[in-house]
Amino acid sequence: MTKSVFRPPATALAALAATALAATALVAAATTTASAATGLGQLAAAKGRYIGTALANNHLGESAYATVADREFNSVTPENEMKWDATEPSRGSFSYGGGDAIVNHAQAHGQSVRGHTLVWHSQLPSWVSNGGFNAATLTSIMQNHISNVAGHYKGKLYAWDVVNEAFNEDGTRRQSVFQTTIGDGYIATAFQAARAADPTAKLYYNDYNIEGINAKSTAVYNMVKAFKQQGVPIDGVGFQTHLILGQVPSDLQANLQRFADLGVDVALTEVDVRMQTPADSGKLATQSSNYNALTKACLNVARCVGITLWGVTDKYSWVPDVFPGYGAPLLFDDNYNAKPAYTGMGTALGGTTSSPSPSASPSASPSTSPSSPPGRSCSATYRTVNQWNTGFQGEVTVANTGASAIGGWTVIWAFPNGQTVTQLWNGTLSQSGANVTVRNMSYNGSLAPNASTTFGFTGDWSGANGAPSPVTCAAS
Template sequence: MHTRKRRRALIAGVVTVATAALGIGLSTQFASAQTTLRGAADEAGIDIGIAVDANQLQNNATYRNLVATEFNSLTAENAMKWDATEPSDNSWNFSGADAIVDFAEDNDQTVHGHTFVWHSQTPQWVQNLSASAMQAAMVDHINTLANRYEGRVDSWDVVNEVVSDNNGAMRDSFWRNTLGDGYITTAFQTARAADPNADLYINDYSIEGDNAKSDRIYTIAQGLNSQNLIDGVGFQSHLILGQVPSTMEANLQRFIDLGLKVRITELDIRIQTPADANELQQQANDYERVVSICAELADCSGVTVWGLRDADSWVPGVFPGYGAPLLFDDNFGKKPAYNAVLEALGGDGSEEPTTTDPGTTTPPPTGDGDCTAEIDVVNDWGSGWQGNVLITADNGAVNGWTLTWTWPSGQSITSSWNATVTSSGSSVTASDVGWNANIAAGQTMNAWGFVGSGSSAAPQVTCTAD
């Protein structure tokens, strides 16, 4: 088992919200240990983490300030995934990941890396490889990321969601169908060799309670642990209101009994919207229960909440009719769940939450703004090229977008990430995938990207706000 001393800011000192890479600098007085999540977690000796969006971190000062002052650990929501870091073979983009790691270091925060190997958000070029080429690509990808961030990223989700929802059966992903179950061991062996000091996790959802899926994860973890390849298990905890499993504490304990750490890695608790005051209080109770379980277990390394405010959550785009899953409302106001988490960490949650109308925690308000978009050619290697698509909300907030354009000279998209793309001849249509639908008025989002064939081009793009 790997251990490390947590890096922590002085509780009563000043947190400097700055990153040299972004050219951002501001200072904010860090409140006492009893009145911020970060202060209470520091005193408790565990992580209180947040999944961060690199675009928001760069463009939204309120977002930056809360990330720095309320949380002592960061996870990249998307910026470290394969589609973001290696969209085409050996063509790397570390801009988002670097910005998050730099920010964490400047603000004395730990980083939990997410994720090396996943069946989703992996470019098509990887999925089409032969077995030998796919294994080589996986090993190279892990080595490149782990080596780049060695000593800077404290822990990694090595494999993500390898078990299906079918009674504990292994997921029939392209990884397993091409490489067999051995790809999991190979991934952990590679990560262990690449960064021996990083804690290595297996991560999955719907394993919080004692069930067939968590049994399968237990068996996998047991085998990896016998080879000294794993340090912990990540329990995503994308929960539904009122459905915290009654067996959650005992289930986490059995993994600890193997000699492993446990971690709540992607916590959110979704509500059917619109949410009323009683439901927000039930959500607070559920959050308190989950965080208390971690705080009371000696080897629970921390809790990460999957997003800062309700408006940024992936939930409404994936679970229609549900939303309001996080600790802050759309306007960055503290919800009852915030105070419940603070109290679960041993802090003072007596302050009244700042949410004034439960309606502000419902799905994002209908956007009334226009949008513009442009294709930014970020890499061109002759036989192909990479484009990032930048979308700007002009006069008002955008809560969904659709783009159309026509290629001028026979170009085509061979793979893409973070958008739903359809093509018909030279015409292209692309739309958001939920989590990247919302753009604040006046803000520009690096929304999605693609690999193109033919000569690079940046045709005029029409953006329609939903």
């Protein structure tokens, strides 16, 4: 979402009421709990998740903005830099400067990147929306766009929002130029083109007001179910989660779970919780409880892979421009001070230290050992394959050490000498500071008892290249 595009308010579902006593406690807790020592991203990584943010390239030159983004988040989503109007402003002419800058920044700070978005009715150049193309031509244009943009970032992104906001509130299809010209099949065609362009990226459908069980989310559910039955390559569903204060759906977790049960990952992809301004202690406390609740909902669903906040700071949020009278939706205020909402999320993730100051630098801390369900276990063995100048190659062997088959694994370690992973294969990487989390790919997560698999990586080192200890593994 951007500041210039209207989005209707989130559907008012079950309100999470906060008592005055709870409000007072939550506001007071903002100064005593959270995750400054490790950052939210590192806390999430210890649980096999990510906590991300939308990044705007034009703000990265602001020191406080970059400092908070780099310290707190282990995943980023370009806010506007990969949308159609930015990447193909005129037919066949592609521009990647802004997107490349964000990818380069993320790689330098050990953050994974979600691409956003390949096909969307909004922020679409007029040559596409008003081109008057027939179905065959527009299909070819769409496929070419996906091939070029996803192909340009091949191997560099964790995931793509392939199609964004294709449904109306009543569950019918939005009458975008793609829908009216190509028909229902355009979404499947887009996913097929994305898989061909970047076979390793996770492919997501992304939408708003689908956080609870309603007509819109059910229509998306039925589409995903059909895609899985038809072999259309879809790997995940993104729930934007633009919410109004006190309106976290009571069935959020159940809804995430029903999608996960279809065999796809789920993620909260554009999270903010807006309030009528000015903020006060009661509103901030309710917002904190809302962030705590949505974080717990994700953590309680095994296939909920992470949460992305739609912005670093209230200072640059899209909300006030689109919803007059509303604002203050994020974890950090206009001056980059952590709000009670930061504590709400940090507490859900297990944080116990004081809130960070805007200038606080990231600091390494030992990774928390992940846990496995009863009867399932795995081990991870780290070795250095080769080393040169300031680079090295590593390999990790993951073995099923339990009596039951496992369906997935997560490996975590902390580098002792500040090493950085530069490229990884046969796994999905998240690195924040010294802490590294690697999760299985779709093809190597299932291991029978005594079976094993490996993933490898290259990295940079300086001064020393000690092996991490411990290297922990959790099975799922």
